[in-house]
Amino acid sequence: MPTHILGVCGSMSGDSRTRKMLEIVLGSAAAAGAETRTLDLRETVLPLMDPESKDQGDLPAVKLVRENAVWAEGFVLATPEYHGNQSGALKNWFDFLYPELAGKVAAVIAMTGGGHGDMAIISTKNSFNWCHGFTLPFHAAATSAHWDGDKLNEKVHDRLIRLGKDVVRYAGVIGRAWADAKSLGKGPDAGFAGFHAK
Numbered sequence: 001m002p003t004h005i006l007g008v009c010g011s012m013s014g015d016s017r018t019r020k021m022l023e024i025v026l027g028s029a030a031a032a033g034a035e036t037r038t039l040d041l042r043e044t045v046l047p048l049m050d051p052e053s054k055d056q057g058d059l060p061a062v063k064l065v066r067e068n069a070v071w072a073e074g075f076v077l078a079t080p081e082y083h084g085n086q087s088g089a090l091k092n093w094f095d096f097l098y099p100e101l102a103g104k105v106a107a108v109i110a111m112t113g114g115g116h117g118d119m120a121i122i123s124t125k126n127s128f129n130w131c132h133g134f135t136l137p138f139h140a141a142a143t144s145a146h147w148d149g150d151k152l153n154e155k156v157h158d159r160l161i162r163l164g165k166d167v168v169r170y171a172g173v174i175g176r177a178w179a180d181a182k183s184l185g186k187g188p189d190a191g192f193a194g195f196h197a198k
Contacts, residue, residue, distance in 0.1 A: 002035040003168050006072035009040045010079040010090030011111070016042075018111040021142060021152070021160055022078040025109060028164025029076070039068050041089040049095035062096055069100035074107075074171030076163070077128065081112035081120035081141075086127070094127045102132035102196050103178030107167040109160065110141040117141025132192055134174050136166055 007026045011018035019040070026036045046061050056062055079086040106128045110117035118141070125135040140159035146152060152160075181193035190197060 002033055003171050004071055004073045005029045005034045005036045005076060005167060005171065006068050006074070007036065007038045007076040007078065008090065008093060009038065009042070010077070010087040010093070012042050012087070012089060013080070014042070016080075016111075017142065017147060018078050018080050018109075020150070021109050021111060021140070021156075022076060024152070024157065024160040025076045025078075025107065025140075025164040025167075028161045029074075029168050030164075032165050032168040034074075034168045037068060037071070039065065039093075041087075041093060046089075046092055046096065049092055056096075065093060065096055066100055069097050072104065073175050074105045074167045075101075075128075075133075076107045076109065076167060077124050078109045079111075079120050079124055081110050081117050084119040086110075086120045086124045090124065091127065094131070098131050099196060101128060103175065103182070103193060104133050105167060105171040105174045106133055106135045107163040108135060108139045109163065110139070112141060112143050114143065117143070132196070134170075136163065136170065138163070138166070 007022045009019050009022050030036050044061050079090045108121050108124045110120040121139050128135050142156045146156050181190045182197045184190040186194045186197045
C-alpha cells in the first residue's frame with residue numbers, strides 16, 4: 001500500500017511561492033510511491049479554535065482537517081515566515097489536532113521575504129513535536145532572492161526533492177515503530193506511545 005502523505009499549505013497568498021514549493025515536495029513524494037493530498041488553508045477556512053465550543057467539531061472544515069490528518073501517515077508542512085513565526089493559519093490548524101499527529105512524521109518547508117525561514121521552521125517543528133509527532137531533522141527554506149520569476153534556485157529545489165523522498169521513507173519506519181510501541185499498552189514499556197494506547 002502506498003504511504004499517505006498530506007501537504008498542508010499555511011499561506012494565505014493567491015500566487016504563493018510557499019504553495020509552489022509544497023507542490024515540488026509532494027511531486028517528489030508521489031514519484032517515491034506515495035499517495036498525496038493537499039490541504040490548502042486559504043481554501044479550507046477554519047474558525048479560530050475555541051476550546052469551550054461544543055459545535056466546532058461538527059463544522060465541515062474542522063471535520064475535513066481531522067479526517068485528512070487521520071488519513072495521513074506523513075506530512076509536508078509549508079508556511080511563510082510571518083514576524084519570525086509560522087503563519088497564524090498553520091498554527092490554528094495545529095490547535096484543532098493532537099492525537100491525529102502523534103507517532104507520525106513531518107517535513108517542514110518555509111518561504112520568507114528577508115530572513116532565512118529558520119524561526120518559522122523551528123516554530124512549526126515545535127508545534128508538531130508537542131503533538132508527539134516526529135519531524136525530519138532537515139528542512140528547506142527559500143527567500144525572495146532564491147527565485148527568478150517562477151524558477152527556483154537549484155540548491156533549494158534539490159533540498160525539496162530530497163525532503164519528498166525522505167518523508168515517504170521515514171513515515172513508514174516511524175509509523176511501524178509507533179504502532180509496535182502502542183501495542184504494548186499504556187505502561188512505561190510502551191514509552192510515550194502508551195499515552196495514546198487504548
